[in-house]
Amino acid sequence: MSDSPTRDELWALAHVERAALADDLAGLDAAQWGSPSLCGRWTVEETLAHLTAAGSVGRVRWLVSVLGARFDFDLHNDRRLAEHRGADPGETLDRFRRIIGRTTSTFGPTEAWLGEVVVHAQDIRRPLGLARTPSVEAVTPVARFFAGRDFTVAGRSAIESLRVEATDGPFTAGAGALVSGTTVALVMAMAGRAAYCDDLTGPGVQTLRERCGPA
Template sequence: MSDTLSRDDLWALAHAERAALADDLAGLDAAQWAQRSLCGRWTVEEVVAHLTAAASVGRVRWLASVLAARFDFDRHNDRRLAERRGADPAGTLERFRRVIGSTTSKFGPTEAWLGEVVVHAQDIRRPLGLGRTPPVGTVTPVARFFAGRDFTVAGRTAVAGLRVEATDGPFTAGVGPLVSGTMLALTMAMAGRAAYCDDLTGPGVPTLRERCAA
């Protein structure tokens, strides 16, 4: 699938996922905005602000920010997140809506930035019990990218020595003990989200779960 998708195609998928997430966020109450996400220490609102920052900061500014943070990427991310957060959740959502159609990104393949939207959207949806699942055709190029290299996430390392197979799409990779599940569950596990290991089956799951926890 990813072999047939152009850069423009991948950005169109990212834009669709941003729009779908914005729609999901529209009905949240204050407690839901403050809910802890799957993304470490960030709340739902902070993850949204991070996505806005990611769609707003180009290569030159990103590099300047990283240098100013002395390559402390947590500090860099926190500064850019704070910059894009609104005065309240409604303001944060409005800022996110403004970048739905953005193609701004830092260095790297477009699959990585589609993956950022897919993963962070689920970082928000799962704790909130929001049921939307991205289309298999959207997640497939992300799964293939994550399995093929360590870039924004350590996906290749996560599945090294394992055989991963999607039950709902054309994705397979690797050789070793089997891990099977939906395209989304495999992708989220490769992104280090241990909660999604609960959705996977096969003798390789304990190994993958241990790597997610690490």
């Protein structure tokens, strides 16, 4: 794959990561499904339902939903999450499996929607102690996207005046106090997940941790 993957290549990576997450979750018990994820107030099951919604709602439906919520994006997300959550965790997982191969999205570059899958998958895995991490091929374009702008997350602001370097791949960005670690740890820190700062090293880590907010 080239340094600048095509749209089709990015979606193929997203499909692989969705499938891997579905496989990881197949054996969860009720307590695990109800445990907190790293994504704010959402449980593991709710975060998965959010991913199903993200893979189901195109531009027109998204606009209608956002207008209906009067641009309250938390309300919009909660409504769409509830729509795509099943009657029980097994049904929630089945609904997610049905969108694994879709390319439905709203606005913005495909890297953003690959990032949606990568970040929320780790939001789920980390608290559950699931060891799998996404491939370097999948997380590198997400890292470059997050570092270049504040869009779905405030990635560029998170690493302002810092030098970030991946220890397992080609990703580097910025200038200043060094922060190094795996590409996925850098991605998650840029997405505001303070827990992943524990996986990073360098004199700039404390600055990045403070920008992530509470763990």
